[in-house]
Amino acid sequence: MSTQTEVIDGYVAGTWKIDTVHSDVSFFVRHLGVSKVRGHFAAFEGTIVTGEDPLESSVNAVIRTDSISTNNESRDAHVRGADFLDVETYPEMTFTSTAIRPQTSELFEVDGELTLHGVTKTVTLSLELNGFGKGFDGNPVAGFSAATEISRGEFGVTGGAAGAAVSDKIKIALEIEAGLATEG
Template identity: 65%
Template sequence: MSTPTAASIPGYTTGTWAIDPIHSEVAFSVKHLGIAKVRGRFDEFEGQIVTAEDPLDSTVTATIRTASVSTGNEQRDEHVRTADFLNVEEAPEMTFRSTGLRANGSAGFQVDGELTLRGVTRPVTLDLELNGFGQGMEGKPALGLSASTEISRSDFGVTAGPASAVVGDTIKITLDVEANQV
């Protein structure tokens, strides 16, 4: 496997990029009763990507407002905001900070980083697909990427309270990001 270079990535552009929340999504899914998936998303988030001369030196940071959780059911959303789950009163933000980037096959990358949720920081690895670089809506350069990972809710102190018997421990997180160069 060869190490990707800026020249080997079509349209690769160095710089600082702001995540566009209007054209991006931070979503999750979790098993319910062990047989079905409940899906949700966070509606308020921001982040920055820095693409370096050497693509493997690139970085990302992101902040998600936990109270912006949306599962399509307001009663469930209110429960997810409580201390049983996200505890938004005491932990209004979830953050991610990359610590490294590695090539993963011919078309992908893995982003190692630290996820902080409810005051607990754990290492996570995101599988990253760089969707490409192009021209944004306002004429500025834009980039697109998709990423996913799985975390254990209990690793972050998310007990689920009385619902722990019916809500799975594994949370799948998926990101679809469009970012504009600043």
């Protein structure tokens, strides 16, 4: 039987820094049950460690909750407030992986601990390995797409009176490009 690295084209073990210029942390939530409101977080950072055995890899990420944008400043201000994210009290959400399971050579499930609004819950990301390559500077780059769905209520994000207009389920989508960290 082949090892996982033998079936991942161009696989490189190492520590990778998320390239925030070429990455995106987005979400969407249903409003009034009929439309989807989309948004993203502009400020985030993270490290991906790809192990010699890909299934021993790990991810750690931090997202600044006050960087939320839904392209409507009034709505964003409300979502930053105590009814939803309460960014003054909870300025960050974090994700730390705990396990990786293969589905195919390019599809994985990544379990981890998501901390949001002071509550930590286990979530599973569906992860697609988009590949390994070289950046314009010749240094290694890697790309990943991931998605999950969370219940905002499970994290204590009620929404106050406006919460009834917004679905409990929030879909999260990540498009990540990372560069191999260099020594020194």
